[in-house]
Amino acid sequence: MNGPQRNFLDHLHPARVRLRSLHPKTTLGLGIAALTCLGILLITGLTLLLYYLPDQQRAYERILHLTTTLRFGTLLRNLHYLAGNALLILAVLHLARVALTAGYRGRRLNWCYGLLMLFLIFAGAFTGYLLPWDQLAYWALKVGSSLADYLPLLGHPLKVFLLGGEEIGAETLLRAFAIHAAVVPCGLVGLAGLHLWRVRRDGGLAAPSETPAELPARPWLYRAEGSVALITLTVLLLLALWLNAPLGERADPGHPPNPAKAPWYFVGFQEMVSYSATWGGVIIPSLMILFLALLPWLDRRERGGGRWLAPGARPWQLLLILMLCSQLVFIAIGLWCRGPNWSWVWPPGGG
Amino acid sequence: MNQPSPPRWVTPLYIAALAAALAVLGTILFMGISHNPWPLDGDIADVTINLGGTPVREHCTSCHPEGSTATGSPHPDIAPHETAELGCTGCHLGEGMALDLVVSHGLPGNGARAILKKKDIQASCYRCHPLQPLAGAEKAWNGYRLYLQKGCDSCHPLAGLQQSGRYAPDLTAVGDHLGIDQLVTAIRDPDREPVNSTMPRYPLSKRQARNIALFLKSRTARPLFQTPMAQLQKKSLLQPDDLFPGSEQLSPGQALLQRKRCIACHRYNRDDGRIGPDLSYSGLLRTDKYLADFPGDPTALIGGTRMPAIRLTATEQRLLVKELRQNADRLQQTRLAKAAEGRDLYMLLCQRCHAADGNGLGPIAANLAQMPRAFANNRNFFADKSDKELQQSLAQGIPGTSMPGFARLLSPERREMLLNLLFKAFIGGDRYAKRRLPELPPKPEFALTAAAGQQLFQQYCIRCHGRSGTGRGPDAARLRLQPSPRNLTNTGYLVSRSDNQLLRAITYGVPGTAMPSWLGELNEQQIWALLREVRRLSMGEQP
Numbered sequence: 001m002n003g004p005q006r007n008f009l010d011h012l013h014p015a016r017v018r019l020r021s022l023h024p025k026t027t028l029g030l031g032i033a034a035l036t037c038l039g040i041l042l043i044t045g046l047t048l049l050l051y052y053l054p055d056q057q058r059a060y061e062r063i064l065h066l067t068t069t070l071r072f073g074t075l076l077r078n079l080h081y082l083a084g085n086a087l088l089i090l091a092v093l094h095l096a097r098v099a100l101t102a103g104y105r106g107r108r109l110n111w112c113y114g115l116l117m118l119f120l121i122f123a124g125a126f127t128g129y130l131l132p133w134d135q136l137a138y139w140a141l142k143v144g145s146s147l148a149d150y151l152p153l154l155g156h157p158l159k160v161f162l163l164g165g166e167e168i169g170a171e172t173l174l175r176a177f178a179i180h181a182a183v184v185p186c187g188l189v190g191l192a193g194l195h196l197w198r199v200r201r202d203g204g205l206a207a208p209s210e211t212p213a214e215l216p217a218r219p220w221l222y223r224a225e226g227s228v229a230l231i232t233l234t235v236l237l238l239l240a241l242w243l244n245a246p247l248g249e250r251a252d253p254g255h256p257p258n259p260a261k262a263p264w265y266f267v268g269f270q271e272m273v274s275y276s277a278t279w280g281g282v283i284i285p286s287l288m289i290l291f292l293a294l295l296p297w298l299d300r301r302e303r304g305g306g307r308w309l310a311p312g313a314r315p316w317q318l319l320l321i322l323m324l325c326s327q328l329v330f331i332a333i334g335l336w337c338r339g340p341n342w343s344w345v346w347p348p349g350g351g
Numbered sequence: 352m353n354q355p356s357p358p359r360w361v362t363p364l365y366i367a368a369l370a371a372a373l374a375v376l377g378t379i380l381f382m383g384i385s386h387n388p389w390p391l392d393g394d395i396a397d398v399t400i401n402l403g404g405t406p407v408r409e410h411c412t413s414c415h416p417e418g419s420t421a422t423g424s425p426h427p428d429i430a431p432h433e434t435a436e437l438g439c440t441g442c443h444l445g446e447g448m449a450l451d452l453v454v455s456h457g458l459p460g461n462g463a464r465a466i467l468k469k470k471d472i473q474a475s476c477y478r479c480h481p482l483q484p485l486a487g488a489e490k491a492w493n494g495y496r497l498y499l500q501k502g503c504d505s506c507h508p509l510a511g512l513q514q515s516g517r518y519a520p521d522l523t524a525v526g527d528h529l530g531i532d533q534l535v536t537a538i539r540d541p542d543r544e545p546v547n548s549t550m551p552r553y554p555l556s557k558r559q560a561r562n563i564a565l566f567l568k569s570r571t572a573r574p575l576f577q578t579p580m581a582q583l584q585k586k587s588l589l590q591p592d593d594l595f596p597g598s599e600q601l602s603p604g605q606a607l608l609q610r611k612r613c614i615a616c617h618r619y620n621r622d623d624g625r626i627g628p629d630l631s632y633s634g635l636l637r638t639d640k641y642l643a644d645f646p647g648d649p650t651a652l653i654g655g656t657r658m659p660a661i662r663l664t665a666t667e668q669r670l671l672v673k674e675l676r677q678n679a680d681r682l683q684q685t686r687l688a689k690a691a692e693g694r695d696l697y698m699l700l701c702q703r704c705h706a707a708d709g710n711g712l713g714p715i716a717a718n719l720a721q722m723p724r725a726f727a728n729n730r731n732f733f734a735d736k737s738d739k740e741l742q743q744s745l746a747q748g749i750p751g752t753s754m755p756g757f758a759r760l761l762s763p764e765r766r767e768m769l770l771n772l773l774f775k776a777f778i779g780g781d782r783y784a785k786r787r788l789p790e791l792p793p794k795p796e797f798a799l800t801a802a803a804g805q806q807l808f809q810q811y812c813i814r815c816h817g818r819s820g821t822g823r824g825p826d827a828a829r830l831r832l833q834p835s836p837r838n839l840t841n842t843g844y845l846v847s848r849s850d851n852q853l854l855r856a857i858t859y860g861v862p863g864t865a866m867p868s869w870l871g872e873l874n875e876q877q878i879w880a881l882l883r884e885v886r887r888l889s890m891g892e893q894p
Contacts, residue, residue: 061446061447064448065448068448068451068455069449071384072383135461215355220357223362223364224364226368226369227367230365230368230369231372233372234368234372237372237379247454248460250463252528258544
């Protein structure tokens with residue numbers, strides 16, 4: 001196994017790896033799990049691409065054809081849906097992990113690559129939501145795109161660009177498809193390559209300097225990564241067997257469901273906007289984005305990353321945890337505790 | 352270099368993960384290939400039909416070979432149509448590209464694509480055929496007649512009809528959006544969604560509502576076998592004379608009332624639409640000018656009324672006024688003359704709005720712009736009103752509302768009789784025992800600005816009276832307040848109220864309504880500022 005062969009994978013991996021890099025506690029395997037999701041998304045996406053048609057009249061029928069007529073059609077769509085959502089969650093968790101171990105120290109550029117990828121992932125998830133052109137998709141996009149309007153300066157042009165006009169229409173579907181099937185995958189693959197290459201250039205995983213003990217990467221790192229990838233695949237496959245990707249009636253622009261909710265990852269913002277458009281829709285989201293983008297610069301140390309709750313970064317880490325937890329709470333409230341006219345519903349999901 | 356011992360858990364974990372992944376993948380592949388997800392013999396019927404130039408692709412005959420039902424009984428003969436040419440979804444709707452039981456028959460929700468079976472299938476006939484009697488589509492045809500008879504076209508626009516109101520949602524393509532059950536619900540329970548719908552609840556039987564729904568389901572944006580030109584030109588083949596059989600025996604005035612669908616909502620002698628006020632006596636309850644002007648612009652005279660504008664020519668106006676006047680005169684001398692007691696008068700003239708038991712919830716109360724005053728259990732309200740005010744309300748009516756003045760119809764003695772009856776039967780207590788009215792806040796030396804008044808209104812009043820003062824705030828609909836909050840943009844009504852009356856309502860609340868007293872909450876200056884704001888709203892002034 002330790003022979004001299006050097007294939008492509010060997011170039012992405014270091015020759016030797018620290019023992020602690022292998023340990024589950026160090027990374028929780030989030031990056032590899034996210035990468036696996038990306039792989040699954042690309043493969044299932046390419047399959048779906050064979051059947052989908054970005055046309056207002058035909059898109060929904062194509063999805064019906066795909067899910068009910070084709071062998072493994074439902075499974076593929078479920079898998080694509082689940083992997084997309086899993087990627088979103090894993091990417092956020094990965095970001096949290098890097099922030100909480102101060103792994104960005106001395107690697108600010110790679111943090112930015114990662115953040116760009118996160119935005120691409122959101123764009124991919126959001127545009128993918130529209131493609132079935134059903135009631136859920138249409139109204140979630142309607143809500144989501146009107147949330148964009150609250151962002152200052154960038155918000156409205158962004159919305160017009162994404163929708164191909166002021167309103168959702170045939171152009172929107174084509175644009176969403178182009179972004180979803182071309183821009184996002186290409187961008188993600190390119191950035192993921194850069195992201196991994198930078199990790200390698202920066203000397204592997206960030207680690208405290210006092211751990212020099214190293215192992216050959218082959219086969220230990222390969223096997224550890226392989227385990228995470230295979231576990232991710234297994235879990236997603238099992239989930240895809242019993243969690244169906246949602247599908248509503250055909251889109252009807254005249255009949256909004258009440259309440260119309262954004263896709264789940266934007267429901268937190270929707271909930272915040274319901275309190276105050278200025279605070280929940282503009283100030284807080286802008287501050288959140290700004291905070292994430294500037295985190296490596298806020299924490300001014302250049303060294304000493306790679307340890308959980310590394311000293312010197314704790315106030316920022318606490319802020320990040322608070323931010324993520326508050327979003328979770330808002331999302332939970334928006335998803336389960338809001339009924340018709342966005343009124344409070346208790347117990348959750350009832351009423 | 353000291354090499355640490357490799358972690359022992361890596362390899363077993365790797366092997367376990369590999370085994371699990373392979374097992375799951377293998378199981379899925381095996382299940383997917385061995386298990387046949389498709390119905391019957393496993394063949395999918397993938398058919399594309401040309402429907403008036405539109406290719407329609409369907410998988411329906413996979414489960415319904417040659418259009419048979421689920422139990423296997425064959426498709427009935429539909430000559431001159433042919434199932435092979437028409438396909439399935441052209442008439443039955445549903446999602447032809449789906450191949451599972453739930454989706455293919457239409458998902459629950461708006462029911463736009465819900466499958467049409469048996470008698471409901473006639474909802475599809477008029478999607479292609481022009482509106483004329485068709486064998487097999489009797490219910491839908493009847494629904495069309497009802498649609499016109501009940502005056503639905505007075506409010507709803509619908510392409511191709513001579514008359515089309517502009518007050519309600521366009522129904523031209525409603526069949527593309529809603530299923531038959533949803534249409535029936537919308538007709539029979541109009542304010543379920545949205546709760547502030549102004550569509551009145553028509554006294555229609557379930558069957559009648561379903562017939563109308565069958566007709567409406569046929570209204571689609573793109574009929575399969577009609578050229579756009581034919582669609583533009585599609586004309587109702589029903590003439591008013593066909594619509595109301597026997598109308599040739601009516602007098603010209605009565606025929607006018609019928610032709611303009613007045614009787615679809617109002618009562619007129621024996622005919623009763625059970626939605627709007629009784630027109631039988633209105634010739635003596637309203638002035639000639641009022642009667643002539645009202646149909647063309649109802650909201651100008653009764654703010655917030657649900658009555659749509661009905662355009663009348665000058666000749667028709669004269670005819671209407673003459674007919675109503677003659678009818679009222681006749682009734683005054685016959686039916687009213689015979690009514691000996693206050694009770695009889697009440698049942699003839701008042702109960703339609705104020706209810707037979709005097710609680711203000713008469714049969715048409717819910718459809719009026721402003722709820723009729725309750726007499727029963729409302730003693731405090733009347734204890735605050737002087738007897739003169741009450742007499743005047745009865746004699747002159749209340750401007751801007753559906754309450755007419757009875758001065759011309761009833762003699763003073765008869766009006767006294769009615770007032771006495773109200774106190775004896777409903778209000779209770781002594782008619783002349785009044786409460787001493789508390790002091791009103793004096794006009795402050797320094798008035799607040801108009802902007803401050805607006806802000807106070809937005810702070811304290813909009814939950815019930817609404818942002819624009821129309822009486823449709825969020826709480827009005829949510830709590831279904833009865834009586835509904837006053838429409839403060841109703842110029843006719845508010846002009847007739849004195850400053851003192853309005854101040855009293857704001858300061859001490861209105862007994863028997865949801866209007867609370869603001870005495871403790873607001874000071875004199877603020878109450879006067881609100882009065883000014885209400886005046887501004889009622890005059891339609893811009894801030």
